[in-house]
Amino acid sequence: MNQVRYSRSIDWVTLLIYLTMVGVGLLNVYAASYSADVPFERVFSADWSGLMAFNWFKQLVWIGVSVLLIMVLLVIDHKAYDTFAYVLYGGMIVLLLVTLVIARPIAGSRSWLELGPMRLQPAEFAKFTTALAASRFMAGINLRQQAFKQQLVLAGITLLPPLLIIASNETGQALVFGAFLLAYFREGMSPLILLVLAAAGLVLILSLLVPKLWLVGAFTVILALVLVLNPRVLRHHLPLAAGVYAVVLGMVFGVDFFYNNVLQPHQQKRIEVLLNPSADPLGVGWNVTQSKIAIGSGGLAGKGFLEGTQTRFDFVPEQSTDFIFCTVGEEWGWLGTMTVIGLFMALIFRVIFVAERQKSVFGRTYGYCVASIIFFHFCVNIGMTIGLAPVVGIPLPFFSYGGSSLWSFTILLFILLAIDAYRKQDLVR
């Protein structure tokens, strides 16, 4: 019964969505780097290096490499991912450290490794290694019942790579690791953590938007109401209530300190632009303003393939990488953006479905990590192009131009599919 073929056991739905996304992505990378001055016909007369001058051709090559990667990933024994999870993680940490030491700064960030003509961003690959290690650790514990010490180890595993990444000045890629919380939540992490984080985020945003005195007044009124309406709190939990109140006030006043002293000037500006996009439309607000104009001018059905004026005339910066969604929005309109959002939702929902059918905690946790990481990118990338999130330089999975990003997401996704494919084999065996 060893004859069960991969073609039966691999999750065809995910593969199909993946291929669609990569194909649509390639189309948009072509549009984003299209120039009317360079006719398509020139492709036929170009030699290899000439071809490699086209972004879309490079992306095509990266896709080809991805297909090879997929084959390799599916051939490898699924137990290897479990077994070598820590080894891969350790290797990754070393690679990040090495990068930190030897990398030349590119655009202010020391996160790129140069291997001959190639440039790799190890941070991209930290995602799946960390996901593997965290899943492996999760399989050995019961998050709800385990001692505080185990939980600290898990937190350590999760936080070490992002700290190294922050050290290399690539904050955006570090934030992604916050997505792991969703996976841990599924495995039993207290919802209180999510709630507290959400509340803290709310307080932070409010502190930036609303005058301090109002906030202090509002929180004082809330505290008073809680104490009056619920005398039990007054009697038994007064220290806790007072503590929360103090922390909240501390945050309100700490925000200024954090904003002015901790954040770097370019990060301050990104937050400023998010809060008030029209403050400086030609300066810091340029990216967001032009990106919104590009997407907004697409209308219902878009301007048509290769007809986007914002895209073609270089008004949107980084349009084939981080701002690829602008090209979609401008040339394909609301129908196009809905299609992309639909594809992401389909993929993420499918990944959750696949994760839930895993018998092992390892497989399931890993599946949730995959969904959460992709979701985080989707959320922040699209959010920033339409002015709902600060400009954080992270790519849109499977769409953005770039080898590192495409490969890391391919590996991330197909390790899950490999584990999933063997799940059936296990059963058969």
Place this chain on the structure above:
Amino acid sequence: MQYLEGRKFVVLGIFLAVAVVFAVRLFHIQVLDGSYKLAADRNTLQRIVQMPYRGVIYDRNGKILVQNTPVYDLMVVPREVKKLDTARFCQLLQMPVQELRDGLRAAKIYSRVKASPLVQNLSTPELAAIQDNLIDFPGFSVKPRMARSYLTQNMAHALGYVGPVSPTMLEKPKYAKYVPGDFLGISGIESYYEKELMGRRGVQYRMVNVRGIEKGAFRDGEFDTLSVAGQDLHLSIDPELQKYGEYLMQGKKGSVVAIDPKTGEILAFVSAPSFDPAMLTGKGSGNRYMELLRDTARPLFDRPLAAAYSPGSVFKLVNEAIALQEHVVTPYTGFPCNWKLVRCTHRHEYPANLTIATKNSCNPYFYQVMFATVRQGRSPSKYEDVALGLADWRKHVTSFGLAQHLEVDLPGERMGLIPSPAFYDKRYGHHRWTYKTIYSLSIGQGEIQVTPLQMANLMCIFANRGYYYAPHFVRSIGNRGPLSRYRQRHYTSVDSSHFNAIVPGMVAVVDGRGGTGEHASLLDVGISVAGKTGTVQNYHGIDHATFGGFAPANDPKIAISVFIENAGFGGSSAAPLAGLMMEKYLRGKVAPWRHRWEEWLPGSADRFVSKRNRR
């Protein structure tokens, strides 16, 4: 574990919530909010206005009078000016440093990033002198433009000039299509026919990238329009006659207007003193304009249109025509030249009929003619009677195109004045004036005012025996002919038979023995001239000399009015000048024995005034 499995829905819920937020937000900015579309167009679309070629102006013979030549404006973009070597720049352009500083400041106030003109109207040789050096001065560039150039030194008043649109004009809705730096007709025909001459501007939409580099036409030029050249104007002006008229009027103030009575086409339009139309175009035109403006002889004043004089004795003809129409006199009515009511100009034979009275310009005769018109006994009260009579009289007079705009195709036309009963009521009080108060009107003096153009038109009416075409300069716009209103005959309220009764008197004035206008006679070359002299008393000094007439008397081809300010008796200067003009037009040359007139007439008005009359 059952409990934890439920958490799946929480996670999926978070995913879905974000997707819904994105969908709604995207629907808002992409479908509902149209402002992003406009913003995208503003980003990429560049509007390039193509100025049309201004229409060319031709004379009566189809020769070009006004055409377009390329000139160059030196433009400056203040932001791009770097380390300007002021001394060298000023030396190169031969401009004072202060002028450069003022110009740069004005440009900066207009815009730091847009180009504004620093020096305008550089000619091609002037450009050649500076062009090679311009590369050393970043921020300066040269913009070619079409400017007017003139192939004639005459008719400055009729042609008008073209100048930059002024800020005050731009505030008016009429000039909504213009932007600062545009040129338009400021006066004369250039202004009156601005719409036709200007043509239609072309607009091209180009797409530019983020660096402002052109990336081709917008939607393959779907919205582009080509500029349409302005229409050419064909004037009725006879350039030879015009030149001759300006020559004869040298040194004097006044005007000569000659019209073809059969069409209303203006053949000559002289306003003296005149100037070269080229003075108001090209570099330094501003200074030259100020010079003309300050001249006490007022060369910029368009006398044929805007100077209003009393018509003097010429107006007696109108009074006679009205009296005949009212049947209060006949051509054979005689009135004594009795000097009691009004003095006559000179002693002459008994005015036994209209012709004799006209020939001698007998003041008492025409006093009585107008008395008969206005005092017909419409009312027993002499006050009431004269008021009613004057009202009727005025109705007739205005049908001669007086006290109204003739609607010539030139801006700035004055109406003149024909007093009404209300006018005198206001001045003297109701029933406080009689014929004795207003009798000056009978000899064309007093409150009455006509323009030289109206006077010439009056001569057209007598030439045509009772009708006129509104005088005009442009006989054809492109090849469409004149404006339609110039094809319309205007009849007076006087029958043409009465004009036939008057014309012999006008002929007698010029051709009769001892006529006041005998110096205008062309009988020696076989042309019979009809006319009437006038000597206009005025408050400004010596009388103005006038003459109105037409020739040939039986088949008139030219009607003319001449006003020479402060030149005394109309017969001694205005009449011979009119005679020369008519001969020049009808024969193309002047008989040799009149060359002494040609030599004598140009010059100061003083020489026509006898020492006795100089005050």
